[in-house]
Amino acid sequence: MSTARQIIALIKSQIEGEDQQFYSAALQIAAHEARQGHGKLAQEIRELIDEAKNRGSAIERKNSAVPLVQPKGELANLLSARYPETKLSDMVLSSELETKLQRILTEQKQRSRLQNYNLSPRRKILLLGHPGSGKTMTAAALAGELQLPLMTVIYSSLIGKFMGETASRLQLIFDAMSLTRGVYFFDEFDAIGAHRNSANDV
Ligand SMILES: Nc1ncnc2c1ncn2[C@@H]1O[C@H](COP(=O)(O)OP(=O)(O)O)[C@@H](O)[C@H]1O
Ligand SMILES: [Mg+2]
Incomplete structure (x- = not known):
């Protein structure tokens, strides 16, 4: 039997998409x-590695593919x-805005480094601007840069007329956030606030 350490190294290198480390662990x-005297098994593993190396580019494409999620x-x-x-x-951005958005991306990309210092990247941003000023596009660009799904909240099915309905649906969305990494976009966020005075929901 191979040692547990070797198997862990193998799995880790696959998760991180490190081909060279994967081959050397294998x-x-x-x-x-x-x-251990298992010559045949050793030979089989070496042949598999050679085969994988020869396919080179095909493996890389597979590694860079974004895993698709669907609610x-x-x-x-x-x-x-x-x-x-x-x-x-x-996007056409003022340098001030570009710096701010780049910083959000950097924090997200380096979140494991931040975690080492017990810090976490910013996770909530409020986009404010006239229609057509690029709020939706900004959310899409953040998702595109981070290779994450853009999850847009559908208000027509979020807001319910019964008491607590909206809140329990919001809870579903927040639960999903903690399970699936993504950019969750509450477009036209003020629509929720506008319904606070409605007679049928709290
Ligand atoms: N800063 C920008 N840079 C480049 N294109 C932009 C920008 N802002 C808006 N646009 C263009 O206008 C369209 C509408 O913008 P959008 O993001 O939907 O605005 P909002 O969500 O703020 O109403 C976008 O799809 C894009 O083509
Ligand atoms: Mg929009």
Whole structure:
């Protein structure tokens, strides 16, 4: 049997998409098996590695593909998911705004480094501006840059006429947030506030 450490190294390198580390971890397992006298098994592993190396580019494409997520069940009525290809560089931005948005991206990309210092990246931003000023586009660009799904909240099915209905649907959305990483976009956010005085919901 290969040691647990070798298997962990193998899995880690696959998750991180580190091909070279993956090959070297696999070769170590082959060497280990050979030392145990399992020559045939070792040979089989080496052949698999050679095959994988020869396919090179195909593996890379697979690694860079974004895993698709789609809301299911009741959530499917509340969130619409898409994978924008918008980039920050597609936008016309004041340098002040660009710096702010870049900083959000940096914090997200380096979140594990921040976590080492018990800090977390900013996770909530409020976009304010006239119609057509680029709020939706900004949300799409953040998702595009971070290779995350853009989850847009569908208000027509969020706001209910019965007491507590809206709140329990919001809870579903917040639960989804803690499970699935993404850019959750509450477009026209003031629509929720506007309904606070409605007679049938609290
Ligand atoms: N800062 C910008 N840079 C480039 N294009 C923009 C910008 N702001 C708006 N646009 C263009 O106008 C369209 C509408 O903008 P949008 O993001 O929907 O505005 P909002 O959500 O604020 O109403 C976008 O799809 C984009 O084509
Ligand atoms: Mg918009």
